[in-house]
Amino acid sequence: MEVLYACCCGIDVQAKMLVACLMKAGQKEVRTFATMTEDLLQLLDWLVQAGCTHVAIESTGVYGRPVFNILEGALDVILTNARDAKGYKARKTDVIDAEWLADLLRHGLLKPSFIPPLPIRELRDFTRYRESLVRERTALANRSQKLMESANVKLGQVASDALGASGQRMLRALAAGQTDAEQMSHLAQGVLKRKQAQLQQALEGRFSQAQRWILTELLDQYDQVEAALQRVAERIRQEVENSAAPFVVDAVQLLDTIPGVGETVAQIIVAEIGGNMERFSTDHHLASWAGMCPGNNESAGKRKSGKTTKGSRYLRAALVQAAWAASHQKETYLAAQYKRLVKRRGKKKALIAVGHSILVIAYHVLQTRTSYQDLGGDYFERRNVDKQRKRLIRQLEGLGLKVTVEEVKEAA
Numbered sequence: 349m350e351v352l353y354a355c356c357c358g359i360d361v362q363a364k365m366l367v368a369c370l371m372k373a374g375q376k377e378v379r380t381f382a383t384m385t386e387d388l389l390q391l392l393d394w395l396v397q398a399g400c401t402h403v404a405i406e407s408t409g410v411y412g413r414p415v416f417n418i419l420e421g422a423l424d425v426i427l428t429n430a431r432d433a434k435g436y437k438a439r440k441t442d443v444i445d446a447e448w449l450a451d452l453l454r455h456g457l458l459k460p461s462f463i464p465p466l467p468i469r470e471l472r473d474f475t476r477y478r479e480s481l482v483r484e485r486t487a488l489a490n491r492s493q494k495l496m497e498s499a500n501v502k503l504g505q506v507a508s509d510a511l512g513a514s515g516q517r518m519l520r521a522l523a524a525g526q527t528d529a530e531q532m533s534h535l536a537q538g539v540l541k542r543k544q545a546q547l548q549q550a551l552e553g554r555f556s557q558a559q560r561w562i563l564t565e566l567l568d569q570y571d572q573v574e575a576a577l578q579r580v581a582e583r584i585r586q587e588v589e590n591s592a593a594p595f596v597v598d599a600v601q602l603l604d605t606i607p608g609v610g611e612t613v614a615q616i617i618v619a620e621i622g623g624n625m626e627r628f629s630t631d632h633h634l635a636s637w638a639g640m641c642p643g644n645n646e647s648a649g650k651r652k653s654g655k656t657t658k659g660s661r662y663l664r665a666a667l668v669q670a671a672w673a674a675s676h677q678k679e680t681y682l683a684a685q686y687k688r689l690v691k692r693r694g695k696k697k698a699l700i701a702v703g704h705s706i707l708v709i710a711y712h713v714l715q716t717r718t719s720y721q722d723l724g725g726d727y728f729e730r731r732n733v734d735k736q737r738k739r740l741i742r743q744l745e746g747l748g749l750k751v752t753v754e755e756v757k758e759a760a
């Protein structure tokens with residue numbers, strides 16, 4: 349088999365140590381290093397002095413990242429999926445894994461994972477941190493709702509957002525020991541003022557001293573998370589505006605033209621796939637990488653499963669969120685696609701399909717650097733005029749009507 353790299357290295361990374369196998373002129377040299385920064389710098393010096401040009405690291409969560417970051421500038425580093433670098437199950441040690449990686453790399457048999465440039469990776473850190481804050485805020489809201497239910501306070505059944513501005517004012521009063529429901533109902537603001545009679549009934553609960561203390565803690569934590577979300581949102585905007593990566597600001601603005609994709613989702617898409625689509629040969633390649641297309645599991649002519657692959661859960665969640673928003677808009681292609689699929693596929697599969705379409709649209713928007721042009725809500729009717737006519741005729745005949753069709757001649 350042809351040797352592509354005369355001097356290369358395979359690295360098997362663990363939490364506390366790593367095993368590196370250097371292959372040069374058919375000879376193997378194996379060394380073990382700790383994972384402290386000083387030890388990783390020694391690894392870099394050893395590889396550079398040996399004339400190593402390419403390094404393969406098996407993707408093992410966060411453990412491989414510091415190794416990649418230190419070697420990235422000096423060597424050509426490949427981060428590969430563990431699924432693509434499996435060796436023999438009966439012979440598995442750290443040394444054998446490192447040798448196997450080096451041998452595969454030497455012959456060009458490893459498929460590199462997509463690693464965006466450093467500015468995009470930094471933006472990704474911010475957007476993923478924001479996502480963790482959103483999940484934390486949701487968890488706090490759910491805990492607060494359970495606490496209210498245990499005290500028979502039905503605020504969440506009257507107010508659409510029990511932890512909104514009005515809801516927090518009333519809950520703060522409850523946590524402070526207030527028991528006059530009528531007086532607390534006057535703390536409502538905006539359209540919630542119209543529901544004062546219902547609020548008065550909903551606030552007639554029985555909070556114990558322990559529950560009041562816990563409610564105060566939950567509200568304080570909720571305010572802290574809200575403040576953190578505002579700070580990180582502002583920081584993400586600054587990162588986008590001042591990014592060293594080209595085309596980031598324009599990419600966010602162009603993606604914002606897609607129905608259902610707001611500023612937040614556009615930032616996540618750019619953070620996860622970058623603004624340069626040259627890394628993905630086609631939109632199908634991008635959809636497969638993101639896990640937004642059916643998987644292939646076929647044997648003997650029978651398809652066993654079409655389950656989607658894992659992909660990027662952050663990108664997937666953002667696309668499904670955008671698909672849900674797009675499905676509620678009127679007279680758009682994406683809304684028409686959702687309505688067309690939901691009848692026979694169900695909500696979940698329809699949302700995945702619309703999310704896939706949004707990702708394909710995003711690929712072409714970023715590739716051509718042009719705004720999205722919607723095909724219209726009647727696209728499928730215009731595309732299949734004959735099928736639409738036959739379907740309508742069948743519906744009328746099903747109602748017991750005899751249908752005679754005559755073409756309307758256009759006026760001269």
